[in-house]
Amino acid sequence: MVGGLIKVFNEWEIQLLVLLSFTLQLFLLFAGNLRRRRSNGFLRVLIWLAFLGADLVAVYALGLLSRRENNITTIIDKGSQPLAFFWAPFLLIHLGGQDTVTAFSMEDNNLWLRHLLNLVVQVVLAFYVFWRSIRSLDSLGFLTSGVLVFVAGIIKYGERTWCLKRGSLKGLESSTRVLTTWSFLHLDPAIQGYSKAVYDALRSVSYALHIFSARGYCMSNFYPPGDINQTVKIGRLQLGLVYDELYTKAVVLRTKSAMIFRYISQLSIVVAFGLFHAIVDKQRYAKVDIAITYSLFIGGFFIEVWSIILNSTTSPRTWLMLKRRKWERLAKLSWFIFSNDIIGLSEKKQRWPSSIGQYDLVGWMNGTRGTRFSQRVMTVVIRVFVGFFGGEKVNIFWMSKVLDTWYMDADEMTMACVAKEIIVLDYELRGMPTREWPNVGSMLAKRMQGFEQFFARTVVEMHVLTELLLNKYSRLLDSDMVASAEDYGSMVRVCRKLSNYMMYLLVAHPTMLPLTTSTAGLWINFQSPYKVSDLSKEMDKYDLQPTKETIEEMVHMWMRILLYAASKSRAELHVAQLANTGGELITFAWLVMAFFQIGDTQRRRISIMKTPNGETNAESKAYAFDVIASTSEHGSSRPSSSPDERAVVIE
Incomplete structure (x- = not known):
């Protein structure tokens, strides 16, 4: 046989x-x-x-x-x-x-x-x-x-x-594609909304390649001033066009010699x-x-x-080429096909990033996790390895990094929050009033000390504090606060999503974060549920009240941490991650910030916060958090850094 x-x-x-x-x-x-x-x-x-x-x-x-x-x-x-x-x-x-x-x-x-x-x-x-x-x-x-x-x-x-x-x-x-764009075209006043975003993305794609190649400063900004929705659309389209340039044969469609050979x-x-x-x-x-x-x-x-x-x-370049040659009927047909939900690449399909990675360290510490299949498998593995064989839970943490990780949709609200925070930071760098932190300012002043040197530990601690605060806030939403729950339930989801996302980057893509040391020893210190209780006591010292205003400030806090990490990241890492699931949220933030000339590779760099002896001239220094680091030992167990290590001059 x-x-x-x-x-x-x-x-x-x-x-x-x-x-x-x-x-x-x-x-x-x-x-x-x-x-x-x-x-x-x-x-x-x-x-x-x-x-x-x-x-x-x-x-x-x-x-x-x-x-x-x-x-x-x-x-x-x-x-x-x-x-x-x-x-x-x-x-x-x-x-x-x-x-x-x-x-x-x-x-x-x-x-x-x-x-x-x-x-x-x-x-x-x-x-x-x-x-x-x-x-x-x-x-x-x-x-x-x-x-x-x-x-x-x-x-x-x-x-x-x-x-x-x-x-x-x-x-x-070494590419000559940079600065060879569609900028010579005259914008048709009729082009508005999504078509305007496509137009601006096409005009700026070579500048985006300039940024991804880490060539230096970006001197042009194609984002409409203060328009958050358009900023999100253009940023997502730029990531999609860069992906096409790097991982597909898009170049064949717009090069005469390549078309002749085709x-x-x-x-x-x-x-x-x-x-x-x-x-x-x-x-x-x-x-x-x-x-x-x-x-x-x-x-x-x-x-x-x-x-x-x-x-x-389905290429937007075809539509723009027809518009340039004033073939309006063909241009309308091309746009209909391109923006069609079934066969084209409509606005709903232009989702870069398409998803946001999540990891809940508190669930690992407390032994509680979700109902997803991979998480159930992880629960069984822990019971067998720890309960039956008597092993230490920390020894299988590497499995948790894989099985306890999940993905959530990169919804419009989360993307809009990131874009808005970048615009607000840009306003602050131009001398506008800085964001205030009346509810979490004292916590930031204490917990953010030594942030540059202890980035990973601070992110873990803030992740635990955020989960404790959100759980406490959720318990207060009784039947008399249904309207409030509907209004602020989305903000709670965004806050938790950002907190889990930063933990996801820490466990899955630590090279994308500004870490100064390995995180191997860090996970050993955060294996016990008692750590959650310790940080819960710390939260009482900061007088964090589970109010709507506090939740909003926590969202802004995680946005600033994300933007700070993005400003310190390297271009080659974003190029590599762009091939995976539509890229990372931190890649979107990094690219948009670069067009606003914010970041270590751009003209304006940011530090995390002020120090007691640091200068406060807004024209010469920029901070993610406009609070002064506390000199008190109360609530802080980490050493302080010198003022020179905290303040970064805007070049």
Whole structure:
């Protein structure tokens, strides 16, 4: 039985591999765009496996075809000649990948030289296979058809390698795309709302690439003054356009030379198919081989046409190009397709980031967690490891970082709060009155001492204090405060979401935060539920009342902590994270702040707070919290830093 299956597999091996390669390309064509809008881990794993497997299958099939002819069997030995050698150029086309997913991560782009070497090796191998098959071809037309497919394969594979080079860090730094925008266009007064946001995002995408390449100051701001909603829309669109530049073949759609090669490739496929259909001898070749060849031709043509239609009609650049040439009817049609909820990329689909990671350290400390499947699994693991084997809970904290992490929607309110806080911070830097902290000011003055040196510990402590305050506030919302609960329930959700998000960054992406030491020892100190009780006593010292005003200030506090962390982060980390689930919230904040010239890589830097002996000239210094650090030992267990370490001059 097993021997028979192995024999059948050996007879059909090449055919199965070629069909599998084609199937993987179809999957990537339709699923490649989903990862930019979905945080589903299972889907991402499938796309990742398909992305890696597509190259692996195509390369293995080429290697198999290069074996000696007498070792290659046909599906059914009925005297028909094999047509498998004719498929080698199609495998080159498959190695060229799909327009929707040129690279899965930044590492793929940075290794473009390796892909170039693979291009040379695989082209030589395919040429060797095809050269050996010449003697089995029965006409010059057949040979010409194969050569045309070979040309298309080289173009497609070279196209992918070129896009990888353009998307690498070195390619981004040396790119001439910067400052070559649509800024020469005259804005149509009729362009308002979402279309105005798309227009501004397109004009500023090269400036966004300038920021992601860490080239220096950003001297232009494309965000409308004080318009929070438009700021959110433009920022999200910019992240989407940068993603297209780095991880897809978007550059092919707007470069004349690339478009010419694309047309040559498509024309070659069409002519090759016509020749093959006209001259193929159905009696000489196996019917299944002929059927597979037809599938490769027709399927490849479908993929090319669908890619052009999908990328052209759903690209905002097509709409703006038509507007520039004053083809109003075509522009309206293009905009209808682009903004359509079903086939286009409507405003609802332009969600960068699409989700916000969450981690509840208090739940880990108290042994309470949510009802999600992964969290239930973590509960069982803890009971078995600690209760049955007698192990220490801290030893499996690494599992909690994975299983206890979940994602929530990046809702409009949270995004608007981030954008508003950036605008408020910009006003403060321009000499406007600073935000006041009447309810949490005393806590900030005490707990924020040494924040730059003890960032991780402070974030953990503030996370615990926030959860205690929110739980206390929720218990006070009785039936007489239903209206208040409806009004401020959303603020509570935003506050908890931001608190959990900063903890998520601390456990999942600590490199994106301004940490001065490792967090390994920190988690050991926060394994006991008694820590929660200790911090609860600390909260009473700060006189934190569970009021609506206090909750609002806590939201602003977490916003400022997020903006401070974003201002200290590095561009290459944001470039890498942009490929994951639509990027991180901290990436959105970092990009928008850069356009406002705020951040360590920009003209205006911020520190966390004032010190007793520090200068308070608003024209020369900027602070995330406009409070003076307390010199009292009351409520603070960490050492103070010198004034020079806290105040950062705006350059």
